[in-house]
Amino acid sequence: MNPHTHGAPAEGLAPKRADELEHLLGALGDPANPTGAAAILDADERAEMLPAGEALLHDYGLNAEFVPPEHGGRLDRADHLVEVMRGLYRRDPALGLGYGASSLIAGVTLWTAGDAVQTAFAARTLLDGRRIAVAFHELAHGNDMAGMELAATAAADGLLLSGRKEVVTNLRRADALVVLARSDPRPGQRSHSLVLVDRASADPARLTDLPRFTTVGMRGVQLGGIGVDELPVPTSAILGPVGSGLESALKAFQVTRTVLPAMMSGILDTGLRIAVEHLTERQLYGGLATDLPYVRSQLTDVFADLLRAEAFGAVGTRALHLLPGQTSVYSSAVKFEVARLLLRAMDRLAELLGAHFYLRQGPTALFQKLFRDLAPVGFGHIARAACQMSLLPQLPLLARRSWSKPGAEAPGDLYALGAALPPLPFDKLALHAAGRDAVAGSLHALADAPWSPEHADLRAAVEADRAELIELAAECVPLAPVDLGVDARPEHYDLVTRYVRLLARTACIEVWRHAEPGTFLAGPAWLRAALHRSAPGPRKPGPLPGPVEDALFTELCHRRGDRRSFGLTGRALTV
Amino acid sequence: MTAGSRDVRTWLTERVATYLRRSPQGIDTSVPLADYGLDSLTALAITADIEDEFEVTVDDALTWDHPTIDALAKVLGELLGQQPTVDDTGVKGV
Numbered sequence: 258m259n260p261h262t263h264g265a266p267a268e269g270l271a272p273k274r275a276d277e278l279e280h281l282l283g284a285l286g287d288p289a290n291p292t293g294a295a296a297i298l299d300a301d302e303r304a305e306m307l308p309a310g311e312a313l314l315h316d317y318g319l320n321a322e323f324v325p326p327e328h329g330g331r332l333d334r335a336d337h338l339v340e341v342m343r344g345l346y347r348r349d350p351a352l353g354l355g356y357g358a359s360s361l362i363a364g365v366t367l368w369t370a371g372d373a374v375q376t377a378f379a380a381r382t383l384l385d386g387r388r389i390a391v392a393f394h395e396l397a398h399g400n401d402m403a404g405m406e407l408a409a410t411a412a413a414d415g416l417l418l419s420g421r422k423e424v425v426t427n428l429r430r431a432d433a434l435v436v437l438a439r440s441d442p443r444p445g446q447r448s449h450s451l452v453l454v455d456r457a458s459a460d461p462a463r464l465t466d467l468p469r470f471t472t473v474g475m476r477g478v479q480l481g482g483i484g485v486d487e488l489p490v491p492t493s494a495i496l497g498p499v500g501s502g503l504e505s506a507l508k509a510f511q512v513t514r515t516v517l518p519a520m521m522s523g524i525l526d527t528g529l530r531i532a533v534e535h536l537t538e539r540q541l542y543g544g545l546a547t548d549l550p551y552v553r554s555q556l557t558d559v560f561a562d563l564l565r566a567e568a569f570g571a572v573g574t575r576a577l578h579l580l581p582g583q584t585s586v587y588s589s590a591v592k593f594e595v596a597r598l599l600l601r602a603m604d605r606l607a608e609l610l611g612a613h614f615y616l617r618q619g620p621t622a623l624f625q626k627l628f629r630d631l632a633p634v635g636f637g638h639i640a641r642a643a644c645q646m647s648l649l650p651q652l653p654l655l656a657r658r659s660w661s662k663p664g665a666e667a668p669g670d671l672y673a674l675g676a677a678l679p680p681l682p683f684d685k686l687a688l689h690a691a692g693r694d695a696v697a698g699s700l701h702a703l704a705d706a707p708w709s710p711e712h713a714d715l716r717a718a719v720e721a722d723r724a725e726l727i728e729l730a731a732e733c734v735p736l737a738p739v740d741l742g743v744d745a746r747p748e749h750y751d752l753v754t755r756y757v758r759l760l761a762r763t764a765c766i767e768v769w770r771h772a773e774p775g776t777f778l779a780g781p782a783w784l785r786a787a788l789h790r791s792a793p794g795p796r797k798p799g800p801l802p803g804p805v806e807d808a809l810f811t812e813l814c815h816r817r818g819d820r821r822s823f824g825l826t827g828r829a830l831t832v
Numbered sequence: 833m834t835a836g837s838r839d840v841r842t843w844l845t846e847r848v849a850t851y852l853r854r855s856p857q858g859i860d861t862s863v864p865l866a867d868y869g870l871d872s873l874t875a876l877a878i879t880a881d882i883e884d885e886f887e888v889t890v891d892d893a894l895t896w897d898h899p900t901i902d903a904l905a906k907v908l909g910e911l912l913g914q915q916p917t918v919d920d921t922g923v924k925g926v
Contacts, residue, residue: 403872445864446872446896503872504893650874658880688892689876691883738851738874 266677267333270826271340274331279344281313285527285623285832294623297349301626302617304476310352314345320383323361325368325681328380334678335512336574339519340826346523347822347832350630351477354637358517359426362638363389363435365512366451369683370497370505375453382432390431392422392454392483393506400643402437402449402503407485409438409450415491416440418452421467421484428481429466432456436485437506440499449502453494463488474629508686511588512577514639518595519570524631525563525599525606526823527832531624532556532606533817535613554800555609557809559602560823561786561801565765566598567825568787571674572696572764578678579671581685583693586651589644590757596634596641603631648753650741651689655756656733658692660726663702667695672764672771674778674825697760699767700726712781718788719766725793726759755793762791768825777827782808840912841905847881848901861901872896878904886912 285294291309300307322338324330332338338361345353360383367379367389382389398404407420418438422428434454441448456464467482497505533556536546546552573591576584607614607628613621614628635641658664670676704723708716733752741749765787772778785805792798800806813823821827841861849856852868859868865875875895882890882904888911891897898904 445866445899446893504896647873650871650877654877654880688896689873689879691880691892737853738877739853739869742869742871742874 266679267337268677269675271828272334272337275337275341275344275828278317278319278341279828279831281317282310282344282348283831285348292348294348298617298622298626300349301351301476304471306355306477306479307349307352310349311356314352314356315386318384318386319357320360320386323357323364324380324383325683327680328368328376329384330380332681335516335577335681336519336571336674336678339516339570339574340828342516342520343523343526343822343824346521347527347830349477350521350524350627351475353520353523354475354633355426355478358513358520359391360389361516362391362510362513363433365509365683366391366435366496366505367453368681369509369686370451370501371453372496374493375496378453378455379433387433388427388431389433389435390425390427390481392425392428392434393437394422394424395420396423400640402506403444403446405437405439405449407436407438408442409440409452409490412489415489415494416450416452418454418485418488418490421482423467423482424470424480425482427479428483429469430479430481434483435496437502440502446503447500450499451496451502451505452490453496454488454490455494459488459490474626474632476629504688507585507688509683510639511581511584511686512681512683514588514592514644515570515573515577515584517638518592518599518634519567519574521631521634522563522567522570522595522599522824524627524634525559525566525602528603528606528624528627528631529556529559529563529823530817530832531621531627532559532609533813535610535621537817552609553810554806555605556813557786557801557806558790559605560809560813561783561790562598562602563823564783564825565761565787565790566595566602568768569761569764570595571825572671572768575671575674575678576667576696577686578681579668580693580695581682582687583690583695585687586648586655586690586694587696587760589639589648590760592639593641593644593648593753594757594761599631600635603628645750645753646743646745648756649745649749650738651692652733652741652752652756653736653738654692655690655694655697656692656730659694659698660730661734663705664698665693665695666699666702669771671695672767674768674771675773694760696763696767697726697756700759700763703763703766703770715766715781715784715788718762722759722762725755729755729759758791758793762788765791777812778825780808782812840908841901843885844878844882844901844905844908847878847885851878859901861905864899865895865901866899875899882908888912 282292283290287293288295297307321330322341325332367376395405409416409418436452436454438450438452440450463486465484470480536552539546570591573587576587614624700723704720769784782805786801786809789801790798816823820830822830845856845859849859879890879894898907
């Protein structure tokens with residue numbers, strides 16, 4: 258099943274198998290390609306998963322990407338997983354979520370909380386190319402996991418499950434479900450448990466599949482629901498101790514809250530390519546559209562935003578390996594910021610494309626699908642607002658322990674994106690970061706580091722950011738936790754926005770400083786653009802400085818000509 | 833209950849009172865913190881205060897497993913054991 262072998266820790270920005278998958282998926286523009294744009298759009302119009310795509314991914318063994326090596330899979334590096342999955346999101350996000358990410362989300366709960374028997378079952382299910390669904394969501398409770406009602410009551414030999422789950426990917430098609438169930442009727446954080454239900458051994462008379470939920474985007478994804486009527490499950494089906502469900506989920510989902518937005522940048526990558534192709538061929542007002550300064554400026558801004566989204570996503574993703582005790586903060590920050598950047602950039606491209614963003618036919622037709630498919634990045638799995646809410650109560654502690662003065666620094670490999678990584682430490686994920694923040698905290702050392710004279714502007718930006726971090730710390734330290742709960746005032750939410758902006762800027766600066774010399778990432782143009790685009794202030798940043806825009810637009814055109822990705826890795830593509 | 837855990841409880845009550853902007857006298861130490869409006873994530877912040885105050889490392893889910901001041905004081909008292917911890921005037925070194 259698994260043709261890919263393991264040896265020394267993998268190095269490099271992307272694994273070889275990402276290129277293999279890219280090659281298998283083939284050219285988007287080839288009308289004869291069964292996984293090309295024409296077939297993808299056709300499946301979308303019918304609100305079905307692309308059969309040829311699912312078959313291809315089954316043969317490729319995509320599910321092995323979601324299984325850690327100790328359980329027989331290929332999940333050795335979360336950032337490599339992201340790069341593999343971008344190949345899917347670049348073409349058909351419905352395949353990315355519907356074939357891929359939904360089983361990944363289920364998987365991380367197993368690798369975090371499952372025992373040897375449970376993880377072996379899950380690994381076997383996934384490596385056989387079957388699915389596991391994550392049955393958490395109840396429409397009445399949204400992101401409020403502690404409110405979920407599907408009940409698990411004690412029975413003779415285990416539990417009886419009763420209740421409903423709604424809008425769950427692949428619920429009907431999955432061989433197993435990870436169910437979040439209320440095992441204690443009292444309110445509190447120890448009142449829920451995760452239960453692994455094997456559909457093959459579950460009494461079908463106790464399960465009723467609800468009609469499919471239809472959606473605006475990701476139309477092919479099979480969103481189901483289920484009614485459960487006193488379904489008996491054995492004690493051995495509970496993941497971890499009874500009552501540990503919320504804790505396990507909050508830890509495990511740090512992985513998926515980070516990597517899902519990171520992989521969805523593949524959508525923007527293709528969106529940008531469609532826009533550039535369209536606008537470089539389009540004659541407007543007696544010349545090429547891309548000769549218009551406004552169009553060039555907008556395209557370059559989107560390119561810069563894609564790069565900074567991926568840089569922040571990469572640091573967050575690598576932190577899962579290297580700073581798992583801090584990723585309760587970084588995962589929410591990545592989801593909050595990367596989703597924002599991707600959504601806003603896609604909106605700008607839509608404005609540039611005008612009517613062509615709205616057409617369901619012709620050479621730009623894939624754009625309207627990608628535009629619709631991207632939307633869940635803002636609310637799927639967890640909503641941006643919920644991330645903001647979960648960051649807020651952590652701010653005073655972060656301020657006190659990490660922001661005010663130089664402190665513990667992150668290992669340099671966090672930012673050296675090609676460097677090998679230790680295994681994902683699912684057992685080291687923590688409910689809260691206890692005020693530790695090596696990334697933002699590194700602003701102190703960055704400002705004091707030696708800088709070459711030609712980067713004086715960058716150094717000045719770092720010094721300003723350090724001053725802003727100290728000021729933010731002074732505002733956050735005195736805040737009382739009771740003011741930072743779910744009913745916090747809007748101005749307090751702005752503190753999260755300011756913090757995440759600083760965090761993302763610092764991630765970009767560190768990625769640039771640790772980039773391999775001579776590469777595009779080691780050049781200052783993209784960083785200057787990233788810092789300009791994320792500059793503080795009440796007004797939106799203006800156009801990029803001329804030389805920065807020229808350098809980035811030239812790079813954009815080169816990559817288009819060479820058929821390389823527009824993201825961090827600049828990899829050769831077959832799109 | 834030992835004298836040590838009573839002192840830990842006094843400190844915890846004052847800390848929670850500060851968090852809630854209430855007077856310590858108005859806090860029932862047997863009532864779950866959530867009932868006073870400290871939500872689950874906010875309650876986690878208390879563990880960091882405990883760590884700073886007593887120079888110990890505690891489980892990150894401490895306040896979830898011990899959701900009242902009484903329960904927290906009991907487990908902390910046990911954790912701090914025979915070591916001198918706090919007296920009426922504040923912290924002694926540990």
